[in-house]
Amino acid sequence: xxxxxxxxxxxxxxxxxxxxxxxxxxxxxxxxxxxxxxxxxxxxxxxxxxxxxxxxxxxxxxxxxxxxxxxxxxxxxxxxxxxxxxxxxxxxxxxxxxxxxxxxxxxxxxxxxxxxxxxxxxxxxxxxxxxxxxxxxxxxxxxxxxxxxxxxxxxxxxxxxxxxxxxxxxxxxxxxxxxxxxxxxxxxxxxxxxxxxxxxxxxxxxxxxxxx
Amino acid sequence: xxxxxxxxxxxxxxxxxxxxxxxxxxxxxxxxxxxxxxxxxxxxxxxxxxxxxxxxxxxxxxxxxxxxxxxxxxxxxxxxxxxxxxxxxxxxxxxxxxxxxxxxxxxxxxxxxxxxxxxxxxxxxxxxxxxxxxxxxxxxxxxxxxxxxxxxxxxxxxxxxxxxxxxxxxxxxxxxxxxxxxxxxxxxxxxxxxxxxxxxxxxxxxxxxxxxxxxxxxxxxxxxxxxxxxxxxxxxx
Numbered sequence: 001x002x003x004x005x006x007x008x009x010x011x012x013x014x015x016x017x018x019x020x021x022x023x024x025x026x027x028x029x030x031x032x033x034x035x036x037x038x039x040x041x042x043x044x045x046x047x048x049x050x051x052x053x054x055x056x057x058x059x060x061x062x063x064x065x066x067x068x069x070x071x072x073x074x075x076x077x078x079x080x081x082x083x084x085x086x087x088x089x090x091x092x093x094x095x096x097x098x099x100x101x102x103x104x105x106x107x108x109x110x111x112x113x114x115x116x117x118x119x120x121x122x123x124x125x126x127x128x129x130x131x132x133x134x135x136x137x138x139x140x141x142x143x144x145x146x147x148x149x150x151x152x153x154x155x156x157x158x159x160x161x162x163x164x165x166x167x168x169x170x171x172x173x174x175x176x177x178x179x180x181x182x183x184x185x186x187x188x189x190x191x192x193x194x195x196x197x198x199x200x201x202x203x204x205x206x207x208x209x210x211x212x
Numbered sequence: 213x214x215x216x217x218x219x220x221x222x223x224x225x226x227x228x229x230x231x232x233x234x235x236x237x238x239x240x241x242x243x244x245x246x247x248x249x250x251x252x253x254x255x256x257x258x259x260x261x262x263x264x265x266x267x268x269x270x271x272x273x274x275x276x277x278x279x280x281x282x283x284x285x286x287x288x289x290x291x292x293x294x295x296x297x298x299x300x301x302x303x304x305x306x307x308x309x310x311x312x313x314x315x316x317x318x319x320x321x322x323x324x325x326x327x328x329x330x331x332x333x334x335x336x337x338x339x340x341x342x343x344x345x346x347x348x349x350x351x352x353x354x355x356x357x358x359x360x361x362x363x364x365x366x367x368x369x370x371x372x373x374x375x376x377x378x379x380x381x382x383x384x385x386x387x388x389x390x391x392x393x394x395x396x397x398x399x400x401x402x403x404x405x406x407x408x409x410x411x412x413x414x415x416x417x418x419x420x421x422x423x424x425x426x427x428x429x430x431x432x433x434x435x436x437x438x439x440x441x442x443x444x445x446x447x448x449x
Contacts, residue, residue: 014246014327058237060247063327070324098401103333106321151379151401 001031004040007072011044012051014064016071023072033079037116041072045114053199059107066110073113087118089209090140092131094122096155101148104178107198108144115202128158135163135172141212142205144195147178157189164190173208177201214269216394217307217350224264224309224346225255226338235334254331262339263310266347267394268303268414275388276302276413280377282384287376291424291439292413295370300361301416303351305369306391307343309336311406340408344369348414355416366419366446371412372402375439376430385411419446 003026010018019041026036048065051057093109095102102124109119120138122130131143143163147153156176163172175193176186186194193208195201228251232239237247271279276296280286286293296302313336320329348367355361373379382402386392389411396409404411415421423443426434 058247059235060237060250060327060331061244063330064246064250066326067324098399098403100399100403100405100407102318102321103330106326107330110326149373149379149401149403151403 001026001029001035001039003029004031004035004043007036007040008044008047011041011065011068011072012047014061014068016068019068020071020075023075027076027079033076033083034085036072036076037080037085041069041076042114042116045069049111049114049199049202063107063110066114069114088116088206089142090118090120090138091142091144091205092120092122092135092138092140093144093146094126094131095124095146095148096152096159097125097127098155099147099149099152100124101178102146104148104198105144105146108146108177108195108201111198111202112144112205115206117205128155128162131159132162132166132168132172136166136168140172142173142175142208144175144177144201144205147176147181150180153178153180153185156191160190171212173212175201175204175208214267214389215354217266217268217347219264219266219343219346221259221262221264224262224339224343225259226335226342228255230342231331231335231338234338235331250327250331251335253328254335257316257328257332258309258313258335258339261310261312261316262336263312264308264339264343265310265394266305266307266343266350267389267391267396268305268347268351269389270301270303271388271413273297273299273302276304279304279384279388279413280381282372282378282381285378285380287378287429289428290376290430291428292370292375292377292415294424295415295421296413298421299415299417300365300421301351301355303414303416304385304389304412305344305347305351305414306385306389306394306396306404306409306411307340307347308394308396308404308406308409309339309343310408311395314405314407336408340410344371344410344412351414352416361416364418365416366422366449367414367416368422368442368446369410369412369414371410375434376428382411385413419449422446 173192177195193204352367372381
């Protein structure tokens with residue numbers, strides 16, 4: 001359907017009003033909500049994500065595209081819910097207790113939504129128990145934690161241990177990220193994955209979900 | 213001696229080129245127009261909400277040695293441990309662009325305006341970092357004006373959390389300076405609020421005081437090497 005291609009193209013250009021209009025038009029023309037999501041919005045975000053990985057565009061370009069995606073997604077969500085269209089998975093994200101930095105975490109959330117994931121964003125200063133309780137309540141398969149301070153990094157280990165203690169390790173995978181972190185630190189605390197930046201976080205989460 | 217600095221908003225606005233450079237964006241006129249408009253919007257919001265201020269307090273070498281020791285978690289060798297004993301004057305400082313900007317950034321992300329939120333965050337971060345240098349310049353002007361320092365004196369700010377000075381050092385710094393007086397507080401993780409704040413020590417002395425070889429334990433994993441530019445800046449005056 002031509003309209004779906006137009007949605008993707010408009011999203012790539014960050015044209016939020018146009019995306020909203022085209023999603024409305026596609027639904028009126030009888031397009032399946034799942035197709036509008038996958039062949040329109042997510043297809044557009046995939047192109048944008050790839051352009052960003054190839055350094056053809058800048059992060060603010062990605063965020064303008066994300067705004068356009070939201071414009072379409074807000075309209076589409078009730079239709080997706082009505083038709084029971086599955087998401088790519090649910091991910092609970094947050095900055096750990098004591099840490100109020102959340103730009104990096106916000107970027108990860110935006111990228112994950114763009115890839116079709118349902119994101120439960122707990123914000124910042126999130127205590128360990130809240131990550132785990134929310135993952136259970138929302139049926140999330142991944143918890144994503146962010147920390148920007150060496151003093152707050154140890155909280156991540158508490159969450160890993162809590163997931164283990166509650167016997168959820170098979171159901172809930174853990175990914176960590178943030179400026180002072182490393183792959184080695186992630187391994188050391190028993191996390192399932194480490195993401196260097198928001199773009200790689202999407203790839204890592206996809207892999208975690210696929211491996212379940 | 214302790215004093216408060218209230219800058220005009222305009223004095224705290226960071227150079228546009230510095231913000232673009234820090235974000236890896238091309239400078240004008242190569243900046244794509246839609247990104248240029250976004251940066252313009254971010255500067256507009258910054259001008260509307262910024263409340264730049266600082267508190268500065270002179271300390272002697274022994275007082276600073278105690279602050280620097282903090283909770284004993286610093287690297288065993290650091291540039292600052294080599295630099296500060298040779299200083300002619302030392303001053304603790306804390307500066308902020310205010311809390312309204314942090315709130316606005318959070319609101320923009322919540323309102324699905326992530327691009328503007330992100331660029332505003334970059335502008336506010338750049339401005340907060342620049343306030344450390346502005347506070348150092350203010351300190352230098354006061355001390356040279358009072359005849360306590362000579363014209364060859366150069367100043368640089370050094371902050372906990374960088375170059376081997378452990379971030380837990382914030383607690384001793386806050387206990388000595390009391391930045392709460394200008395609305396900056398510290399949480400249990402040694403994180404300042406408002407988020408766009410900067411603190412540390414201003415080291416004053418001849419340019420040679422600020423020079424060191426980058427052979428400290430913290431230099432190996434350092435990805436920025438900003439100290440190189442800082443050393444050059446004091447040599448150039």
